[in-house]
Amino acid sequence: MNEPLSILVVGGGAAGFFGAIACATANPKNPVTLLEASRKPLHKVRISGGGRCNVTHACFEAVSLVKHYPRGGKALRGAFTRFQPRDTIEWFAQRGVKLKTEADGRMFPITDDSETIAQCLLKEARETGVRLRLQSPVFSVSREETGFRVRLKNGETCYGDRLLLATGSHPKGYQLARDLGHSIEPPVPSLFTFNIDEPRLHELAGVSVSEATVRLPEAKLSQSGPVLVTHWGFSGPAILKLSAWGARFLFDRNYRSPLVVNWLPQENPETLRRHLLSVKTRETRKSIAAFSPVALPRRLWLYHLTRADIDGKKRWAELSKQEMARLVRHLLQDDYSITGKGIFKDEFVTCGGVNLKEVNFKTLESRLCPNLYFAGELLDIDGVTGGFNFQNAWTTSWLAGKAMALGG
Structure with missing residues (x-):
């Protein structure tokens, strides 16, 4: 040249x-x-x-x-x-x-x-x-x-x-x-946070978990990683990754979609149930709200008790099979509705x-x-x-x- x-x-x-x-x-x-x-x-x-x-x-x-x-x-x-x-x-x-x-x-x-x-x-x-x-x-x-x-x-x-x-x-x-x-x-x-119309969740703003799995069931998409609760819903790496993979799906649905959160992806229903039963056996006299028996912040544990319609003042010995089943479901298959998208800082x-x-x-x-x-x-x-x-x-x-x- x-x-x-x-x-x-x-x-x-x-x-x-x-x-x-x-x-x-x-x-x-x-x-x-x-x-x-x-x-x-x-x-x-x-x-x-x-x-x-x-x-x-x-x-x-x-x-x-x-x-x-x-x-x-x-x-x-x-x-x-x-x-x-x-x-x-x-x-x-x-x-x-x-x-x-x-x-x-x-x-x-x-x-x-x-x-x-x-x-x-x-x-x-x-x-x-x-x-x-x-x-x-x-x-x-x-x-x-x-x-x-x-x-x-x-x-x-x-x-x-x-x-x-x-x-x-x-x-x-x-x-x-x-x-x-x-x-x-x-x-x-692409790369945005999720708005969730759930006032009780918003009260947990700032609470995070180091490993959760988030899923858009209608799109058959899921991602794992840290999740952060915000004043408007959910953020964190797992949410941002899911927003990227689901960008077109969510756009086509005007950013309204079911969202499923597994707060304890290292567990399955049987292992979690056995763990909670062992806690119930050991801690019979303690209130269910006294401490978090799973790898979640106590505030998030209390929130899930409310989600599962369980009175946290009850003692572990009083926890019924139906209540335990609801609790397991909320911890492993927590259902939400995305109502809109937020932004991810300036990125x-x-x-x-x-x-x-x-x-x-x-x-x-x-x-x-x-x-x-x-x-x-x-x-x-x-x-x-x-x-x-x-x-x-x-x-x-x-x-x-x-x-x-x-x-x-």
């Missing part, structure tokens, strides 16, 4: 920056221009992880990694063999940013400050010669015989031989992709985007429009919470950037 290629990148988020840097690094002769609509780029990087930036996840096998993506896992499998979390860690380490792994596998900068990641990307963009243009919202894009014409809202026109769209879940990105011939899977929210994620069948995942080039590339959340890819959405951004943009620079 003798003549330099003019590269345009639309979107100043994680994917846009990483793709522009990868392209400029792979072939410094190519002028790379990054167009960002706002005054301050990398907004989502700065607010993610409670301001700490959950950069990636300590999962280093592609086969395991793809299981964390409700949509797009199959397409990403090959991509992760070329750039995966280990490569992300090394990329940042080479630029002086060390990451640490927390107990649940999430990885953050050792500074616990998302600004570390934002400044690293900004510095690398400058040093690799990426031309960053802020407050440059794109109005339209058209395919020309020799490349792309990008018209900005201020009336200015930019031309590029190759174009990378990395606009996240912004509606403008979907419009630009459609204008260039692509179909869009309808975008709907909004969207399910939907550019149809993956229309993209070559070896290069992230469009199969419909030559020299057009995609990266990040604009694609119909979304991961569960834990750094997986950022890893999608790093992987797809790195592959797209390299391909744009090297002519493939």
Whole structure:
């Protein structure tokens, strides 16, 4: 490739920056221009992880990694063999940013400050010669015989031989992709909390369990992990994962659905019944409310006594078979009704985007429009919470950037 290629990148988020840097690094002769609509780029990087930036996840096998993506896992499998979390860690380490792994596998900068990641990307963009243009919202894009014409809202026109769209879940990105011939899977929210209209439950706000199983029976979907009771219903990793896998199902039902919670997934009805019978035998004179005989906070235990219509002042010796059966059912198959969705802090994620069948995942080039590339959340890819959405951004943009620079 003798003549330099003019590269345009639309979107100043994680994917846009990483793709522009990868392209400029792979072939410094190519002028790379990054167009960002706002005054301050990398907004989502700065607010993610409670301001700490959950950069990636300590999962280093592609086969395991793809299981964390409700949509797009199959397409990403090959991509992760070329750039995966280990490569992300090394990329940042080479630029002086060390990451640490927390107990649940999430990885953050050792500074616990998302600004570390934002400044690293900004510095690398400058040093690799990426031309960053802020407050440059794109109005339209058209395919020309020799490349792309990008018209900005201020009336200015930019031309590029190759174009990378990395606009996240912004509606403008979907419009630009459609204008260039692509179909869009309808975008709907992913990663959200559940509203439960249960005032007695709301009184337990702040109570959590380290391991529960939550299930959408009508969708035949379930997830396990920590669950947190909130002022409006349920949150926590298990709920967020279930919301991601059930994103379209719940959207189609206007976020109204039965929910079943197993508070003691390590038990089954028989083992739990035997355990409660042994407590009844040992603690005959104590009140049922005196302590929690199972691995649940006492406040949650008292709540379940109420749910099972059991007077907690009664002694264990007075607990009837019918009451015990109700208690076992509520602990292992606790029925609720989802009445709406909440939000998960500022870490909004969207399910939907550019149809993956229309993209070559070896290069992230469009199969419909030559020299057009995609990266990040604009694609119909979304991961569960834990750094997986950022890893999608790093992987797809790195592959797209390299391909744009090297002519493939």
